[in-house]
Amino acid sequence: MKNHYEAHQLLILSKDSIVYKQTIEQAGFSNLSILAVDEPGEAIRFGGESDLLFGDPSLACQVINLIPSIRWYQSSWAGIEALVLPGMRTDYLLTNARNVYGEMMSEYVFGYLLMIERQILPRWQSQLKHIWDERPSGTLKGKWIGLLGVGSIGSHLAITAHHLGMHVLGYTRISESCTNVDQYFHGNEILDFVSKLDYLVCSLPYTPTTKGMINANLLSYIPTKAWLINIGRGSTVDETALREALNYGKIAGAVLDVFDVEPLPDGHPFWDTPNTYITSHTAAKNYLPDIADLFIENYKLFINGKSLKYLVNFEQHY
Amino acid sequence: MKNHYEAHQLLILSKDSIVYKQTIEQAGFSNLSILAVDEPGEAIRFGGESDLLFGDPSLACQVINLIPSIRWYQSSWAGIEALVLPGMRTDYLLTNARNVYGEMMSEYVFGYLLMIERQILPRWQSQLKHIWDERPSGTLKGKWIGLLGVGSIGSHLAITAHHLGMHVLGYTRISESCTNVDQYFHGNEILDFVSKLDYLVCSLPYTPTTKGMINANLLSYIPTKAWLINIGRGSTVDETALREALNYGKIAGAVLDVFDVEPLPDGHPFWDTPNTYITSHTAAKNYLPDIADLFIENYKLFINGKSLKYLVNFEQHY
Numbered sequence: 277m278k279n280h281y282e283a284h285q286l287l288i289l290s291k292d293s294i295v296y297k298q299t300i301e302q303a304g305f306s307n308l309s310i311l312a313v314d315e316p317g318e319a320i321r322f323g324g325e326s327d328l329l330f331g332d333p334s335l336a337c338q339v340i341n342l343i344p345s346i347r348w349y350q351s352s353w354a355g356i357e358a359l360v361l362p363g364m365r366t367d368y369l370l371t372n373a374r375n376v377y378g379e380m381m382s383e384y385v386f387g388y389l390l391m392i393e394r395q396i397l398p399r400w401q402s403q404l405k406h407i408w409d410e411r412p413s414g415t416l417k418g419k420w421i422g423l424l425g426v427g428s429i430g431s432h433l434a435i436t437a438h439h440l441g442m443h444v445l446g447y448t449r450i451s452e453s454c455t456n457v458d459q460y461f462h463g464n465e466i467l468d469f470v471s472k473l474d475y476l477v478c479s480l481p482y483t484p485t486t487k488g489m490i491n492a493n494l495l496s497y498i499p500t501k502a503w504l505i506n507i508g509r510g511s512t513v514d515e516t517a518l519r520e521a522l523n524y525g526k527i528a529g530a531v532l533d534v535f536d537v538e539p540l541p542d543g544h545p546f547w548d549t550p551n552t553y554i555t556s557h558t559a560a561k562n563y564l565p566d567i568a569d570l571f572i573e574n575y576k577l578f579i580n581g582k583s584l585k586y587l588v589n590f591e592q593h594y
Numbered sequence: 595m596k597n598h599y600e601a602h603q604l605l606i607l608s609k610d611s612i613v614y615k616q617t618i619e620q621a622g623f624s625n626l627s628i629l630a631v632d633e634p635g636e637a638i639r640f641g642g643e644s645d646l647l648f649g650d651p652s653l654a655c656q657v658i659n660l661i662p663s664i665r666w667y668q669s670s671w672a673g674i675e676a677l678v679l680p681g682m683r684t685d686y687l688l689t690n691a692r693n694v695y696g697e698m699m700s701e702y703v704f705g706y707l708l709m710i711e712r713q714i715l716p717r718w719q720s721q722l723k724h725i726w727d728e729r730p731s732g733t734l735k736g737k738w739i740g741l742l743g744v745g746s747i748g749s750h751l752a753i754t755a756h757h758l759g760m761h762v763l764g765y766t767r768i769s770e771s772c773t774n775v776d777q778y779f780h781g782n783e784i785l786d787f788v789s790k791l792d793y794l795v796c797s798l799p800y801t802p803t804t805k806g807m808i809n810a811n812l813l814s815y816i817p818t819k820a821w822l823i824n825i826g827r828g829s830t831v832d833e834t835a836l837r838e839a840l841n842y843g844k845i846a847g848a849v850l851d852v853f854d855v856e857p858l859p860d861g862h863p864f865w866d867t868p869n870t871y872i873t874s875h876t877a878a879k880n881y882l883p884d885i886a887d888l889f890i891e892n893y894k895l896f897i898n899g900k901s902l903k904y905l906v907n908f909e910q911h912y
Contacts, residue, residue, distance in 0.1 A: 387708030
């Protein structure tokens with residue numbers, strides 16, 4: 277308990293800094309002073325003595341090297357690519373946001389999967405024409421979902437998929453820790469893994485090894501009835517190969533929240549690719565109270581000298 | 595075990611009779627002869643000696659009085675109004691389809707709820723205009739769902755709602771058997787029940803007492819932020835009062851699968867009522883294997899002289 281009474285200076289740097297500050301203040305930590313800003317310039321001007329940092333990686337990456345007193349940075353996002361670029365400091369504790377995204381991602385993924393199965397969009401188009409549309413619905417029950425990546429997001433997807441009566445396959449490097457995966461695949465079993473799916477959901481983070489993993493060869497093994505959902509990083513997909521697969525009906529469709537270039541430019545061919553739903557990297561917009569709770573939970577561990585949750589390995593990028 | 599070796603003649607009368615027959619034949623009952631037809635005339639012509647009937651109420655109601663040898667009728671649907679009209683036989687065992695609908699109804703209800711929260715439709719409209727649409731999403735987590743009727747369908751909705759982190763209120767006549775309901779309301783507590791909801795989901799069957807239950811007064815107690823989802827029977831809703839509530843923004847919107855008159859006529863004002871999604875009584879189209887399994891399960895009880903599941907009380911209509 278040696279750190280319990282030590283004073284700490286927390287810098288909150290986020291576009292949601294005000295909400296985060298309110299939530300953390302309500303936790304009532306006695307020796308914690310809090311500065312909340314939404315702009316890197318202000319962070320450097322007023323927060324140069326801070327030892328703790330909490331907030332958005334897109335902003336934090338602009339200050340982390342300039343405030344050497346920071347000993348621990350709690351990211352408010354899962355993706356921390358910007359913090360592991362060459363030349364960035366690695367002499368501090370970096371923790372990211374994990375379990376908080378599972379629920380939001382589940383709502384996104386199963387929102388789209390159910391929209392597809394229940395044919396909500398064509399039914400609505402019938403409604404506009406006053407047509408009593410009795411087309412049959414599909415069902416997720418009994419269908420096969422493949423999780424490319426079974427981290428905290430994939431694990432939550434697995435629970436919801438099981439709840440809805442789906443068969444759940446998982447592809448991971450080595451981990452088999454999620455008990456809601458019915459069958460695991462690793463290494464060069466990836467073609468086998470995708471070969472009988474109805475839905476392939478990619479939640480892989482950006483790492484050097486995931487880049488271009490969903491390429492023309494892999495896509496050729498995915499059944500023509502199957503949909504691809506990408507909620508991880510755009511770089512995992514060979515976008516040209518995916519567009520070809522969609523244009524020629526080699527797969528049924530795609531739901532894409534992430535792209536090589538974001539925002540997707542106006543003239544980009546993805547906008548008009550058939551059977552493709554485009555969303556704007558909004559699949560897991562922060563559920564703010566949960567993110568703040570994550571900081572609070574980790575801060576309690578920190579002041580008690582215990583190991584932090586969701587510590588990022590700078591080598592592995594996750 | 596006295597009935598075990600008795601021979602039975604099963605008449606399957608359904609538009610899905612062929613699928614049902616295949617599934618039931620696969621169960622391999624030794625003394626069961628099966629006739630499968632999809633038309634009442636054929637049923638009467640060839641099935642006049644049958645002691646068991648399985649199939650669709652809309653067809654079964656046309657033959658049940660004409661084939662007095664039928665001792666047990668397993669309905670393939672939940673709604674059995676057509677079988678309890680004045681003048682219909684009541685001297686046989688009537689069982690209906692229950693738990694099989696919960697999963698399909700869950701997919702329907704949460705498909706629409708997630709579409710609403712995730713703003714899938716406006717996002718798709720942005721996509722058509724090549725707009726990178728970063729509008730925030732809502733979340734079902736932490737929201738309040740009210741189940742008007744907590745039978746087998748409502749109970750399944752309660753489980754899924756809890757899985758998604760919702761608060762679950764239930765309104766029933768007396769039952770409090772579903773443990774996934776956080777708080778129950780009965781009798782004249784109905785105005786209190788609806789007063790803090792985000793979503794009101796009605797799965798009530800048709801009975802004399804449910805008719806017009808969702809009237810102008812009840813609608814005036816529902817928060818303006820709330821949506822009504824009706825997957826029970828059209829008669830539960832005063833449709834004129836509902837359209838007024840929708841036209842004047844007194845509630846946020848409606849998802850309606852059932853109507854006073856079905857199919858909804860082309861000129862009906864519901865087609866163009868704002869914030870209203872119309873579906874064509876398709877929320878719980880049979881998941882055929884499950885329905886056949888239900889017959890098989892009950893048939894095993896029947897030949898062993900045990901009580902059947904989902905027995906309908908002719909007085910209460912459920």
